[in-house]
Amino acid sequence: MNTRLHKDLFPILRRLSDGAFHSGQALAHEFGLSRASVFNVLTQAEGLGMRIHAVRGRGYRLPDPVDWLDACEIVRHLGEAATAYEVHVLDSVDSTNRLLMTEAQACLADGHVVVAEHQQAGRGRRGRSWHATPGGGLMFSVLWRFEGGLQAMAGLSLAVGLAVARAVNRHSTHAARLKWPNDILVGHRKLAGILIEIQGDMHGMAYAVAGVGLNIRIRGAQRDRIDQAVIDLDEIGVRVGRNRLLADCLVEMHRVMKVFRCDGFAALRAEWEALDAYAGKPVRLQFPDGHAVSGLVEGVDETGALRLRDAQGRVHLHNGGEISLRPEIRS
Numbered sequence: 001m002n003t004r005l006h007k008d009l010f011p012i013l014r015r016l017s018d019g020a021f022h023s024g025q026a027l028a029h030e031f032g033l034s035r036a037s038v039f040n041v042l043t044q045a046e047g048l049g050m051r052i053h054a055v056r057g058r059g060y061r062l063p064d065p066v067d068w069l070d071a072c073e074i075v076r077h078l079g080e081a082a083t084a085y086e087v088h089v090l091d092s093v094d095s096t097n098r099l100l101m102t103e104a105q106a107c108l109a110d111g112h113v114v115v116a117e118h119q120q121a122g123r124g125r126r127g128r129s130w131h132a133t134p135g136g137g138l139m140f141s142v143l144w145r146f147e148g149g150l151q152a153m154a155g156l157s158l159a160v161g162l163a164v165a166r167a168v169n170r171h172s173t174h175a176a177r178l179k180w181p182n183d184i185l186v187g188h189r190k191l192a193g194i195l196i197e198i199q200g201d202m203h204g205m206a207y208a209v210a211g212v213g214l215n216i217r218i219r220g221a222q223r224d225r226i227d228q229a230v231i232d233l234d235e236i237g238v239r240v241g242r243n244r245l246l247a248d249c250l251v252e253m254h255r256v257m258k259v260f261r262c263d264g265f266a267a268l269r270a271e272w273e274a275l276d277a278y279a280g281k282p283v284r285l286q287f288p289d290g291h292a293v294s295g296l297v298e299g300v301d302e303t304g305a306l307r308l309r310d311a312q313g314r315v316h317l318h319n320g321g322e323i324s325l326r327p328e329i330r331s
Contacts, residue, residue, distance in 0.1 A: 155265025
């Protein structure tokens, strides 16, 4: 949805999330709008998937509580890792990844984080859109710089996925597992996805932006727009606040990146393989040119490439890119 959002949309939604009813007249007075403009703003909110409870003579409220993002709360939960990041919270943005990739060209420092309540053009791998209602997900991006160049980033998407799975598993009794190359699953349904974008020289200065989209609560209409099996934290009983969960993700990323920068993905490989959702299972890899290969998953190598054993017993390595992995049903 690329319609320009009203500047008072999120301030009004925050006002309505206190649980009380607010009349159209009171909202119009508070925000310097006409009552018709207030009505149009709330109509726009419903278009984003928000539920607005309207009662004649009483006004409007949000029936579902929203845990709004707060930079100060996020930093507080980061603890000692706070010095590694600079956190920016936005109401709405085209794409957190696109914003950081653009800003990185102007020498933005390592550790910048952008998190948004709403993305107008959120992106996933292979050109997919990422859908989330305000308050219904975590959509954030992190910038890292690498003096060792692009070659130092091998396996980065797997390392980031491992960090996110660690953070989720702090709070969930349903284990979050990993799907090569960059999805987080619960029960073979997608809970979160990662998009890595890189720029720079092979052996010189380079940077990467890691975008994460994590499902908190997916509503029915929103679920109907998604072309794959998905799950959210609400469904598995995880009630942790978004500010705390984002901080946990960043803390685990900080820990993972310290290892990754020193020793590469090889030092994280065993832990990643322990959470591999498809270890030892038959899968089918679909390539961008249309051809496909099948085999048994035998983990990953020290660079994060998938090890796939074919019917003749030979092991082949496959690198991420735009490859799609799907379970293969064998009769």
